Amino acid sequence: MMVSASGAASTGGTQQQIALGQQLFNDKHLSQDGTVSCASCHNPAKAFTDGLPVAIGVGHRSGTRNTPSLASLAVSGETSFFWDGRRALLKEAVLDPLTNPEEMGLDNQTQLTEKLRHATDVGGKNLGVQTLDQAATALTAYIHSINPPASDYDRFRSGHDPHALSPRAEEGLALFAGKARCAQCHSLQGSPVSLTDHSFHRTGVGTEDVEQKLPQLTTEVIARSLAGAELGNQIASHPDEAQLGRFNVTHDIADIETFRTPSLRAVALTAPYMHDGSVKTLDEALDREVYYRSLSAGRPMNLSVEERKDLLAFLQAL
Numbered sequence: 001m002m003v004s005a006s007g008a009a010s011t012g013g014t015q016q017q018i019a020l021g022q023q024l025f026n027d028k029h030l031s032q033d034g035t036v037s038c039a040s041c042h043n044p045a046k047a048f049t050d051g052l053p054v055a056i057g058v059g060h061r062s063g064t065r066n067t068p069s070l071a072s073l074a075v076s077g078e079t080s081f082f083w084d085g086r087r088a089l090l091k092e093a094v095l096d097p098l099t100n101p102e103e104m105g106l107d108n109q110t111q112l113t114e115k116l117r118h119a120t121d122v123g124g125k126n127l128g129v130q131t132l133d134q135a136a137t138a139l140t141a142y143i144h145s146i147n148p149p150a151s152d153y154d155r156f157r158s159g160h161d162p163h164a165l166s167p168r169a170e171e172g173l174a175l176f177a178g179k180a181r182c183a184q185c186h187s188l189q190g191s192p193v194s195l196t197d198h199s200f201h202r203t204g205v206g207t208e209d210v211e212q213k214l215p216q217l218t219t220e221v222i223a224r225s226l227a228g229a230e231l232g233n234q235i236a237s238h239p240d241e242a243q244l245g246r247f248n249v250t251h252d253i254a255d256i257e258t259f260r261t262p263s264l265r266a267v268a269l270t271a272p273y274m275h276d277g278s279v280k281t282l283d284e285a286l287d288r289e290v291y292y293r294s295l296s297a298g299r300p301m302n303l304s305v306e307e308r309k310d311l312l313a314f315l316q317a318l
């Protein structure tokens with residue numbers, strides 16, 4: 001399955017803005033060394049992810065987080081952006097990567113404005129972008145226009161195609177909504193289903209590395225924030241601090257190591273998994289979630305080998 005941008009705007013955004021947004025999204029000239037576009041990391045053929053554990057930007061620099069799918073943002077009605085929800089509006093999030101040193105690497109917004117004013121289409125015609133606001137509006141309109149094709153589960157749920165789920169996947173659905181309690185966070189509400197609760201939870205992923213250093217790390221996060229450092233840039237260049245998740249945004253100790261529940265739409269296409277990309281396959285991600293979620297709920301969840309296969313078949317139908 002290929003998730004494409006159909007141009008069918010779900011919210012706002014004129015066709016012109018969407019087309020401009022798509023041009024900018026694919027334009028490598030907007031990066032510091034001309035090698036990286038948004039689409040380099042958010043590849044439409046991989047549900048707008050990159051297949052890498054953590055993102056690689058200009059000059060082969062590694063970030064600290066796994067590239068999330070943009071395919072589900074509009075359809076799931078996402079209410080905060082990035083793994084830690086540090087942006088409340090999509091329009092505020094879309095320009096961040098351009099000046100992030102580990103992503104597109106521009107020095108500052110002045111350089112960005114210059115680049116945008118010189119941006120051209122493939123035929124060399126100037127795109128007519130004058131302001132940051134115009135670029136942010138266009139990129140937002142484009143991302144809102146990304147309309148993934150109906151999944152097997154969508155078709156099953158709509159009632160039009162009762163055979164869209166295999167019997168195994170149907171068993172998996174019952175487990176997902178019932179005994180395995182996955183739907184508690186990966187919600188089956190909404191139409192199409194959002195597969196997220198738009199909320200933040202402890203994950204147990206990547207915690208071993210930071211647990212020893214918590215007092216020092218939390219102090220550093222707060223000190224940098226007081227000094228006015230740009231949060232997204234800090235996170236992309238400080239792996240240990242990135243593992244503190246939502247704490248970076250709220251400075252509330254209850255939020256240490258919590259991350260936004262990812263929508264599971266097209267999850268079979270978005271390996272590797274979790275905020276730090278440390279889990280290679282969907283099978284492993286499932287095992288990890290079954291183990292960790294039952295541990296944190298204090299209720300052991302005994303799933304047989306067959307039941308795990310059922311759940312996996314359901315995840316593959318999302």
Ligand code: HEC
Nearest residue numbers: 037038041055056057065066067068081082083094097103
């Ligand atoms: C070098 C790879 C890379 C490039 C280039 C890149 N991104 Fe991203 N993108 C990421 C990563 C990694 C994250 C998650 C960062 C985090 O949560 O801290 C992300 C997150 C996002 C999010 C938030 C998604 C969510 O689920 O909340 C949006 C929106 C986004 N990027 C849009 C863009 C746009 C628009 C561009 C081009 C201007 C772009 N990205 C360029 C890697 C990249």
Ligand code: HEC
Nearest residue numbers: 180182185201203205259260261262273274275285289290
């Ligand atoms: C308490 C809320 C909660 C419950 C219950 C829950 N999840 Fe998750 N799930 C999350 C969060 C939060 C993450 C992101 C963790 C991270 O990145 O560190 C996640 C990540 C995942 C991922 C990786 C997705 C990606 O794009 O990286 C999969 C797959 C997944 N969950 C499946 C399940 C399954 C299957 C169940 C039921 C056995 C389940 N989850 C139960 C909150 C939950």
